[in-house]
Amino acid sequence: MRQLTMIQAVQEAMRMALESDERVMVLGEDVGRNGGVFRATEGLQARFGEHRVVDTPLAESAIVGTAIGLAVAGMRPIAEIQFLGFIYEAMEQIAGQAARVRFRSSGQYTVPMVIRAPFGGGVRTPELHSDSLEALFVHTPGVKVVMPSNPRDAKGLLLAAVRDPDPVLYLEPLKLYRAFRADVPEDWYEVPIGQAGVVVEGDDVTLIGWGPTVPVAVKAAEAARERWGYSCEVIDLRTLAPMDTAALVASVEKTGRAVVVHEAVQTGGVGAEVAARIAEGAFLSLEAPVARVTGYDTPYPPPAVEDAWLPGVDRVVEAVRRTVTF
Numbered sequence: 535m536r537q538l539t540m541i542q543a544v545q546e547a548m549r550m551a552l553e554s555d556e557r558v559m560v561l562g563e564d565v566g567r568n569g570g571v572f573r574a575t576e577g578l579q580a581r582f583g584e585h586r587v588v589d590t591p592l593a594e595s596a597i598v599g600t601a602i603g604l605a606v607a608g609m610r611p612i613a614e615i616q617f618l619g620f621i622y623e624a625m626e627q628i629a630g631q632a633a634r635v636r637f638r639s640s641g642q643y644t645v646p647m648v649i650r651a652p653f654g655g656g657v658r659t660p661e662l663h664s665d666s667l668e669a670l671f672v673h674t675p676g677v678k679v680v681m682p683s684n685p686r687d688a689k690g691l692l693l694a695a696v697r698d699p700d701p702v703l704y705l706e707p708l709k710l711y712r713a714f715r716a717d718v719p720e721d722w723y724e725v726p727i728g729q730a731g732v733v734v735e736g737d738d739v740t741l742i743g744w745g746p747t748v749p750v751a752v753k754a755a756e757a758a759r760e761r762w763g764y765s766c767e768v769i770d771l772r773t774l775a776p777m778d779t780a781a782l783v784a785s786v787e788k789t790g791r792a793v794v795v796h797e798a799v800q801t802g803g804v805g806a807e808v809a810a811r812i813a814e815g816a817f818l819s820l821e822a823p824v825a826r827v828t829g830y831d832t833p834y835p836p837p838a839v840e841d842a843w844l845p846g847v848d849r850v851v852e853a854v855r856r857t858v859t860f
Contacts, residue, residue: 536718539685548574559611561613565614567579599624602627610647637675646698651705669802677700677775678698678776680704683710683748687731730771736765738791739791741754743794750845764858769781774804794825794827808824
């Protein structure tokens with residue numbers, strides 16, 4: 535089986551979607567001739583034409599608003615926002631329009647569209663390029679939110695998102711675009727939206743991450759085993775909305791402890807929702823409070839200090855130690 539980077543897996547998924555369904559189209563800033571700022575759409579306009587891979591003006595509200603109209607009219611657009619931190623300009627279109635069409639029309643209309651947006655820290659970007667804003671959309675009923683952590687899931691989740699009848703926000707971790715290669719099947723396959731994955735099995739504590747924090751959690755699990763012999767289970771949430779509560783509860787019922795890891799700021803973050811669902815579903819199994827290792831409650835910092843701001847392996851390992859010895 536071939537090995538691909540995450541950016542190659544994303545590109546392959548879009549190519550396959552464009553080939554399989556004439557209703558699929560790609561639109562966004564520089565997605566055509568330039569192939570996207572990260573080359574995720576490289577070669578697609580040359581292959582499918584400028585009417586299916588469309589360069590747009592620098593206007594996020596126009597990109598998403600146009601995609602909504604296309605989706606309601608029967609197309610299946612994939613809209614790219616160059617960085618998630620730019621998505622504030624399209625909040626009205628996403629939260630006020632796309633998320634509500636099915637509800638407003640009593641199911642007569644749906645919005646089968648995908649919004650792709652890279653995000654995340656550790657790559658020394660300017661302001662507004664690394665912000666993790668997933669909680670804004672998890673709090674928006676009607677929008678599905680997915681976030682891959684590896685190339686295989688990147689392809690499968692994107693193909694599932696294209697086929698989904700509802701708007702899907704597909705978030706791509708910048709740091710993982712070319713961080714490593716992994717086996718990716720050549721055929722069409724889908725990773726079910728709403729289904730978490732067990733990355734590492736363990737018995738003493740559950741580490742829960744998504745996107746860029748999954749590799750951090752895996753490294754922390756290895757370090758905790760080497761230092762103290764702790765057996766850590768690592769859960770990749772993969773989909774934040776709808777959330778796989780059953781997988782969280784099943785793991786914590788087994789281990790009795792949980793540490794949640796995410797890059798976004800702590801207050802109001804998705805980690806709080808994960809902790810609440812664990813408390814509701816596995817309270818009698820808990821042997822320690824659910825711990826959170828997150829970004830700090832500040833704007834994303836400048837490059838010189840971002841490594842201290844991000845939840846790194848050492849911070850996660852220390853949270854594991856505190857939780858197991860509680």
